[in-house]
Amino acid sequence: xxxxxxxxxxxxxxxxxxxxxxxxxxxxxxxxxxxxxxxxxxxxxxxxxxxxxxxxxxxxxxxxxxxxxxxxxxxxxxxxxxxxxxxxxxxxxxxxxxxxxxxxxxxxxxxxxxxxxxxxxxxxxxxxxxxxxxxxxxxxxxxxxxxxxxxxxxxxxxxxxxxxxxxxxxxxxxxxxxxxxxxxxxxxxxxxxxxxxxxxxxxxxxxxxxxxxxxxxxxxxxxxxxxxxxxxxxxxxxxxxxxxxxxxxxxxxxxxxx
Numbered sequence: 001x002x003x004x005x006x007x008x009x010x011x012x013x014x015x016x017x018x019x020x021x022x023x024x025x026x027x028x029x030x031x032x033x034x035x036x037x038x039x040x041x042x043x044x045x046x047x048x049x050x051x052x053x054x055x056x057x058x059x060x061x062x063x064x065x066x067x068x069x070x071x072x073x074x075x076x077x078x079x080x081x082x083x084x085x086x087x088x089x090x091x092x093x094x095x096x097x098x099x100x101x102x103x104x105x106x107x108x109x110x111x112x113x114x115x116x117x118x119x120x121x122x123x124x125x126x127x128x129x130x131x132x133x134x135x136x137x138x139x140x141x142x143x144x145x146x147x148x149x150x151x152x153x154x155x156x157x158x159x160x161x162x163x164x165x166x167x168x169x170x171x172x173x174x175x176x177x178x179x180x181x182x183x184x185x186x187x188x189x190x191x192x193x194x195x196x197x198x199x200x201x202x203x204x205x206x207x208x209x210x211x212x213x214x215x216x217x218x219x220x221x222x223x224x225x226x227x228x229x230x231x232x233x234x235x236x237x238x239x240x241x242x243x244x245x246x247x248x249x250x251x252x253x254x255x256x257x258x
């Protein structure tokens with residue numbers, strides 16, 4: 001049985017969000033510096049941080065502007081790059097039933113990959129986790145990201161850093177998110193397939209559009225394999241928990257009655 005934490009709810013949600021906020025600080029500073037180098041002033045940097053709220057998208061905007069890419073090209077790339085949020089948001093729809101349109105709008109515009117992963121994990125593992133808690137996690141991460149971007153913009157003219165290191169920081173962050181989600185051998189298999197597909201489609205398209213295509217293909221493939229294996233071979237090794245020494249298939253938590 002889960003022990004309910006004491007204290008104000010903002011402190012409970014901050015406890016869940018602070019590792020993400022901590023990781024956002026150096027990346028947000030670097031993003032602010034890069035946006036400043038691309039010609040954004042501090043106000044525009046803050047507005048982009050709030051309305052876009054995507055590290056990958058903001059880095060892409062800055063890089064494409066520095067190479068004088070057409071605005072239409074940038075908009076199309078952003079559309080395809082952020083299209084994945086339609087899939088991420090749909091997976092949380094069942095946990096947000098009963099919320100009004102205003103709440104759903106605020107939730108949608110504040111969601112990104114990292115706070116989605118935190119909220120999805122909490123919704124699955126903690127029955128006391130509410131949509132308002134999830135929204136607070138999103139707002140904590142948005143606040144820290146925006147402040148980091150603004151500070152980075154302010155010091156951008158005075159500090160020179162090698163922005164190549166940011167690519168490794170983003171890679172390390174997403175690898176951590178992947179490792180935290182791997183529970184079964186099937187998820188591990190799909191993760192490897194997704195990596196191979198991402199490499200193939202990025203080489204094929206020569207753009208980040210390959211990431212969108214590979215994400216859609218890998219998600220659909222994972223769904224099909226899981227549905228087929230669960231029906232035909234419910235005790236398949238692909239469904240076994242990786243960290244469970246007993247080697248039992250992963251049990252759907254929604255089927256457990258307490």
